Amino acid sequence: MFAAAWTASPQLPSEGFTPNWSREGFWRQSLRQVVRLTAGGERVRVRFSNAYGNSPVRVAAGAVAAGGSAVRLTFEGAAEGEMPARGELVSDAVQLAVEAGESVVVTLYFDTATGPATFHAQAFTTSYRGDGCLLGGEGFTESSESWYFLSAVETDSGRTDGIALFGDSVTDGFGSTPGADRRWSDALASRTGRAVLNAGIGGNLLLNDSAWYGERGVGRFGRDVLQLAGVDTVVVLLGLNDIGFSETDEQPTYKPAPVVSAGEIVAGYRELIRQAGELTVIGATLLPFGGSDHWGERAAKVSHEVNEWVRCSGEFDGVVDLNRVMADPGDSDRLHPAYDFGDHLHPHDEGYGVMADAVVRCL
Known part of the structure; x- marks a missing residue:
């Protein structure tokens, strides 16, 4: 049974407390976000929220990594997925062993314009953005102190x-x-x-x-x-x-x-x-x-x-x-x-x- 191991509550795009990318969104860019899990497991799945989006958001590719291992995300078996307007997108479960207290890295590539991004304003940790598809982890040139689209990481802890x-x-x-x-x-x-x-x-x-x-x-x-x-x-x-x-x-x-x-x-x-x-x-x-x-x-x-x-x-x-x-x-x-x-x-x-x-x- 899957259970939440990390969450962030979605917010309406806004100027926020510090400069952020929520109103401009993403286009032909990759987004790298790091979160710390509070439960472990052998498999992981990720939830993305478009709760405040008025149009669908296409995810062209995604990956999740922990402990030096990286796995490509899939969505109903496909390499790409779509967050419905005012809805959410849930990845398929992927094999990735994680422990409580371990950080995982979630990377997304958007090949079309997202429009304003549902986000969480105050992450108190750094997220990264760069041009092109950067699932390999190199080439990120900008940083932000917010989370975007990412709303939960779940593991098969069964707890x-x-x-x-x-x-x-x-x-x-x-x-x-x-x-x-x-x-x-x-x-x-x-x-x-x-x-x-x-x-x-x-x-x-x-x-x-x-x-x-x-x-x-x-x-x-x-x-x-x-x-x-x-x-x-x-x-x-x-x-x-x-x-x-x-x-x-x-x-x-x-x-x-x-x-x-x-x-x-x-x-x-x-x-x-x-x-x-x-x-x-x-x-x-x-x-x-x-x-x-x-x-x-x-x-x-x-x-x-x-x-x-x-x-x-x-x-x-x-x-x-x-x-x-x-x-x-x-x-x-x-x-x-x-x-x-x-x-x-x-x-x-x-x-x-x-x-x-x-x-x-x-x-």
Whole structure:
């Protein structure tokens, strides 16, 4: 049985946080992307998303490589495939032995114009582009810090105990060391030996869509979590941007940012719990964010109310109190200085490790 070993949540093409190729797409070019698996196996298959494409995207050729071995991808037995408009393309399974913690390289060649590319804005690792068909791995001349079209890598691990982390930039890994795989999803995978699937999108909101930061959480949950093969647990850490975006006028990408109440956030959590069905749903309290650009009197009040509901309602199957674990002992509204990336909002590598440890204790 195939199960997800790595995932990235698709986003609408946009300018993103850093320069990227999503709006221009690809034409007579190859794309090389590197991802780190959290489960091993003897066979691999790859999923590509064209969720935000208005026309089909032709993949002229593809390959996947790991540990010095490379295998050409096929699609229903053919060397080329097509991602349907607003759909996905799944490769055939290929023989390629991989281990948990190993990186795999996925290379695609597009011989016709793709148009704007469904992508994941913040990869915190490097992707590469070059002219012509470069499946051999040489000739890439440009780099980007995003993933394009690539949405999942699955292995024949047969495991059914995968954990999905559903959230915003904290889950996505903002503040971790780029290229080092030090997100809290990576840390949790290394501590548990289970597949851990990252379903975070930087800037994502629980209740409202954003052209920059993805579909609202209650809308994308089915695609980004429930459709993942082999998952039995989801950790929900989302809602801080709903509360905090309305506190600043300095970031135009935060707009529109409706002012939301604790009750509305709670209603969003209840909708996720309802959608999750038989999955184990662990609620995480929102991290302290005092002193950040998300902080304000109203944000403080609403976040305190939301966290108290998560702790005490009994509606989640389990609770991990990240707010208390990550708080400054001298000021519980602020992120502990030893874990703070520097913006009083995101942890760094060590802080993400502490978050992973806290989840391990409640599994």
